[in-house]
Amino acid sequence: MVHRAAETLAVARRFLRDNFRAHQATWRLVMASGAAGLAVAALLVALAGPWDSGKRSAEHDQATAGDVRREEGERIAGTVPGAQPVLTPLDGEGTGPAAEVVERVVGPLLRGSALGEDVGVAVIDLESGDSLYADHAGTSRTPASTVKIVTAVAALDALGPDHRLATMVRWDEEAGSVVLVGGGDPTLTADDLTDLARSTVGALADRGVDAARVGYDVSLYPREQRHPIGVNDNIAIITPLQLNEGRLDDSTSGPAPRADNPAADAADVFADALRDAGLDVEGGEPKRGDVPDDADELAVHRSAPLSALVERMLTNSDNDLAEALARHTAVASDQPADFRGASRAVHARLDGLGLPLDGARLVDASGLDREGRVTADLLTRALAVAADPERPELRAALTGLPVAGFSGTLAGRYDEGGAGVAGAGVVRAKTGTLTGVNSLAGTVATSDGRVLAFAFLASETRDPAAAESALDEAAAALAGLAH
Numbered sequence: 001m002v003h004r005a006a007e008t009l010a011v012a013r014r015f016l017r018d019n020f021r022a023h024q025a026t027w028r029l030v031m032a033s034g035a036a037g038l039a040v041a042a043l044l045v046a047l048a049g050p051w052d053s054g055k056r057s058a059e060h061d062q063a064t065a066g067d068v069r070r071e072e073g074e075r076i077a078g079t080v081p082g083a084q085p086v087l088t089p090l091d092g093e094g095t096g097p098a099a100e101v102v103e104r105v106v107g108p109l110l111r112g113s114a115l116g117e118d119v120g121v122a123v124i125d126l127e128s129g130d131s132l133y134a135d136h137a138g139t140s141r142t143p144a145s146t147v148k149i150v151t152a153v154a155a156l157d158a159l160g161p162d163h164r165l166a167t168m169v170r171w172d173e174e175a176g177s178v179v180l181v182g183g184g185d186p187t188l189t190a191d192d193l194t195d196l197a198r199s200t201v202g203a204l205a206d207r208g209v210d211a212a213r214v215g216y217d218v219s220l221y222p223r224e225q226r227h228p229i230g231v232n233d234n235i236a237i238i239t240p241l242q243l244n245e246g247r248l249d250d251s252t253s254g255p256a257p258r259a260d261n262p263a264a265d266a267a268d269v270f271a272d273a274l275r276d277a278g279l280d281v282e283g284g285e286p287k288r289g290d291v292p293d294d295a296d297e298l299a300v301h302r303s304a305p306l307s308a309l310v311e312r313m314l315t316n317s318d319n320d321l322a323e324a325l326a327r328h329t330a331v332a333s334d335q336p337a338d339f340r341g342a343s344r345a346v347h348a349r350l351d352g353l354g355l356p357l358d359g360a361r362l363v364d365a366s367g368l369d370r371e372g373r374v375t376a377d378l379l380t381r382a383l384a385v386a387a388d389p390e391r392p393e394l395r396a397a398l399t400g401l402p403v404a405g406f407s408g409t410l411a412g413r414y415d416e417g418g419a420g421v422a423g424a425g426v427v428r429a430k431t432g433t434l435t436g437v438n439s440l441a442g443t444v445a446t447s448d449g450r451v452l453a454f455a456f457l458a459s460e461t462r463d464p465a466a467a468e469s470a471l472d473e474a475a476a477a478l479a480g481l482a483h
Contacts, residue, residue, distance in 0.1 A: 096125040096450045097481040102132040105481060109474040110135070114467050115438070116460025122376035123454045123478065126387045126443065132452065137380075140359035140373035141457035144432030145317045145409075146441045147367040147374055152310045152397040153382045154349035155325040158332040161307035161393050165328065167192070167241075169200045170217075170295040177213040178204070178279075178298065179291040180270045182241025182263060184220050184328055184337070185303045186320045187312075189244055190269055192301045197273035199299035204279065211280035216241060216267035217291045221327060221337040224263065227319075229368050231258075235319040238327070239263045240337075245320040253316040264288070311400030314430055315408035319366035326365030339364060355381050367432060379441040379455035387443075387453070401428035401442045404475070413472055420472030426479045427472075429454075436460060438467035444478045452478055 102123055110119045122137040124130060131137075165185035172179055178200060180193075204212065218224060220240040227235050233255035236246030239262055244252065246262035259265045267286035275281050303309060306325075313321040326342035333348060335341035343362045351357055361373040386397035402408030405415065405424035409431045414424040429442025441455035456474060461467035 095448060096128060096130070096452075097132065097446060097448075099130075099132045101481060102478070105477050106133060106474050107135065109470065109477055110456060112470055114461065114463060114470040115456075115458040116462075118460075120376040120455070120457035122380040123452055124380050124384060126384055126451045126453050129384060134377070137377040137455075138356070138359065138375050140361070140375055141439070141459050142370055142434065142437045143367055143372055143374040143379070143457065144434045144437045144439050145319075145367040146379055146430045146432040146439045146455070146457070147362070147365070147372055148314055148317065148322050149379055149397060149430050149441060150350055150355075150362070150374065150382050151322050151326055151329075151346060151365040152314060152400065153353070153386055153394055154346040155329045156306065156310060156386075156394045156396060157349045157353060158329040158345070159306050161305060161310075161396055163306040163328075164302035164304070165306075165309075165324075166303075167196070167301045168297055169196055169299040170291050171204070171207075171298050172215070172292055172295050174292070175213065175215075176211075176282075177215045177287075178274065179215040179217050179289075179295065180241065180267055180286070181217040181291055182220055182239065182266075183303075184240040184324050184331075185301075186236075186242055186245045186324045187303055187309065188242065188266070188301070190273075193243070193266070193270045194273045194276075196299050196301050197270060197277045197279075201274060201277040201279045203298040210278075211282055213283040214267065214271045214274060214281055214286040215289055215291070216263060216270075216286050217289065218263050219290045220331070222341075223338060225338060227323070227364065227366070227368055228371075232368075233257060235323070235366065235368060236262055238320075238323050240327075241266050242320075243269060245318075253318065307396040307399075310396040314397070314400030315402050317409050317431065319368055322366040323364065350378075350382070353382075353385050355385065367434075370434060370437075374457075376441075376455035376457050379457075380453045383441070383443060383453040383455075387451075398428070398443060401430055403428050404472070413468065414476070418472070419469055420476040423472060423476030423479045427475045429475060431468075432457075433464065433468075436462070438464060438471060440471040440475060442475075444475055446479060446481045448481075454478060 110121055118136050120137060120139050120141045121133060121135040123133040125132055165183050167183040167185050167188055168181040170179050170181055218239055218241050224237055224239040226237050236242060236258040242262035243266045246259040248257040248259060271281050271286050309321060312318055313325065326346055327337035329349060330337045330341040330345040333345035335345040342365060346362050356377050359373060359375050360378055363369045363372045385391060386394040402410035403425060404410045404413065404427035414420045426445045429440050432439035437459050438461045439457045443451055443453050445451050456471050458467060
């Protein structure tokens with residue numbers, strides 16, 4: 001029987017890996033393993049499964065309308081249409097595990113030497129909101145990248161899931177200059193600028209203009225900032241104008257060498273695209289400056305919807321996108337779009353949602369700054385708010401979480417033969433890693449189909465691999481719980 005369960009798991013892995021491209025909500029898959037060793041396979045549609053029995057018709061209607069509005073040409077690379085179900089979905093109506101059972105099963109796994117002393121732990125039932133296990137849940141810990149969960153919730157609350165980041169081209173007629181205005185979209189590509197250039201040249205031709213200077217405007221942010229960690233392959237200079245996050249290679253995620261002046265580089269690419277489109281570009285290199293308020297709009301490029309950007313940010317642990325979304329949260333909250341303004345704006349949004357902020361210190365949106373602090377209680381409650389049927393606009397904070405063993409930063413974990421293999425497919429979680437810090441926070445479907453939110457924050461680890469294995473084993477143990 002055990003051999004048969006292992007075969008089922010292996011076949012399901014191969015099928016899913018062969019038939020789906022790894023990208024956040026589009027994976028829409030889950031596998032659950034029962035306590036008796038029988039493998040029970042299921043598909044949860046972006047975590048909608050446990051609540052897809054009529055309880056969330058408002059969410060379904062909004063999601064359907066949002067899909068209709070999305071233009072295929074503006075979707076992020078890697079996003080694909082939702083897959084058709086291949087397995088029977090869990091109904092989410094199972095009885096939740098008892099608190100004493102959760103503590104007895106999970107507690108010892110989190111008190112092992114691999115995670116150091118006093119790990120912050122919180123586990124709650126997303127259906128009832130009940131706390132199932134808490135140990136130092138209100139004690140502040142360095143979150144590393146798990147802070148991106150609260151960044152996601154705050155941005156979605158401030159801007160809404162359908163908001164798009166706009167990169168504009170405006171015409172400064174007095175100066176005879178075409179101005180590329182940075183809209184804080186780090187996903188902007190050279191192809192996007194090519195399209196902008198063609199539209200711009202067409203709009204100028206309508207005005208009888210065939211020659212112009214080129215400038216660029218980065219005034220959306222009060223200043224361009226380097227992250228406190230300094231020059232680092234994990235994040236570019238934070239500026240509202242950049243191509244592919246300032247990457248100097250063809251990568252779209254993970255560490256990469258970054259441009260010294262990404263805004264100027266983007267403007268140079270735009271100027272070249274204007275020449276290729278037939279404009280006589282005058283005056284040498286593009287000049288930096290603020291565009292006049294009365295300058296006409298010539299062309300605009302809009303990013304993928306915020307929901308897709310949030311999903312990409314969580315799945316790939318995208319630091320550049322996290323800092324950009326926090327700055328847009330600041331702009332929407334009448335705060336300056338810098339580190340301090342973004343931190344104040346995110347804090348205010350979370351407070352407005354009624355989340356527990358005692359002990360929280362939000363110093364950046366990406367989690368790269370070791371001075372940041374959150375609690376396990378805050379992370380699980382943020383996930384619960386995102387699961388609230390009355391707040392469908394926040395759902396991307398759940399659908400973007402990596403799927404254990406399949407996508408994003410969890411693609412290489414929960415492998416066959418590992419301690420956490422039972423969590424493959426049923427654990428969806430944001431990872432966090434800094435030197436001495438390992439964290440994991442997300443959701444998990446139990447063997448009864450109940451969905452729990454959890455957060456494990458360890459800040460005294462010495463062996464990253466051992467710490468990750470311990471966290472994965474604990475999350476997988478939640479998956480195996482029954483009432």
